[in-house]
Amino acid sequence: LPTPRRTSAQEIVAAARELLESSGIEAVTMKEVADRVGVKAPSLYKHVRDRADLLHRVTNAVAIELAGVLDDAATGADPREDLRAIAAAFRQWAHGAPAAYTLLTSRVPEEWRADQELNIRTSEAIRNSIAKLVGEERTLEAARTFVAFAHGFVSLELAGTFRLGGEPSAAYDFGIDTLISALAPSGS
């Protein structure tokens, strides 16, 4: 007679995500995750293929969460206002989940990366607002410029590169406003 299912892929991914944020990626071991869901390490392999698959699922979950946060930040009323709101939500989310943010944006083994489709959803809110501002033609290039700055800033902040004092928030807002103005010259 079959033993009852004592855990699930969903529970395992959730445990791995908490472990990631509380103790860093190297603390996400099969043994530690198994302990948290109440089974032994070998049992995890009935629910996920291997550790790479587990981290891949975590990355996917993180991408979906970020996409939702950015979607919610835009109201659709004014593209400039939406871009400022998206940029702020992006930075705030990254500060609240720095390890997840790093997992999502760092160079990690190919198998850990989020599905291409989810990566695209992650920048959808930004592309929508940018498109309204600059037109379809220039959307790709302009969105890349915008995302590059936002990601670069947050990434350096999280990596501790801005330890020399100053006011990061002000520099971030300044950069975002500068880019918005440059991308959509005056009345658009």
Next chain:
Amino acid sequence: LPTPRRTSAQEIVAAARELLESSGIEAVTMKEVADRVGVKAPSLYKHVRDRADLLHRVTNAVAIELAGVLDDAATGADPREDLRAIAAAFRQWAHGAPAAYTLLTSRVPEEWRADQELNIRTSEAIRNSIAKLVGEERTLEAARTFVAFAHGFVSLELAGTFRLGGEPSAAYDFGIDTLISALAPSGS
């Protein structure tokens, strides 16, 4: 009678760096590095404290190299021209040493990070040119904006986020020129 020194910290760091670039950070194991310098793994501990110390030395070497590349890119004649040259050299260097670039800029364990002094040297050429353009007062903020964009762009490029086609080089140059213009409005 003492056995002759068969390797050195310098040789070990060089081997680790090559291994990092050719096979990724996870391939930089004590055994693999030891093989390459012709000793057994335990012998490495006579030259470096542990693996974290070894990676710290690699990161320091990488920071020094990048600082030199950026210094060499600036001629000192025209700050705008220098910033364009520095930005291009920065991107080119990162493309040539993507694993080293990632090690230097990613969120890695504190013990692996480059010495603070070397991190500062890494952005010195940029700060010098920016200072000429915007004055001492606004240098810190402007340099952060500039570095954030350049790093963000290159980082997303290396992580494969720009897989959707388009011309990355053009978007990069466009972003850099936009920032230079925004930071130093017209004749300065």
Next chain:
DNA sequence: ACCTGAACACCGTTCAAGT
């Protein structure tokens, strides 16, 4: 059908013993 203990290969690291 899922869970477990035992086993294996592979890590980083320590240390006594060699030269």
Next chain:
DNA sequence: ACCTGAACACCGTTCAAGT
């Protein structure tokens, strides 16, 4: 003074045996 083999704790992963 440096190098080595042996050993230890800890990884991920497989698999036969349990229920």
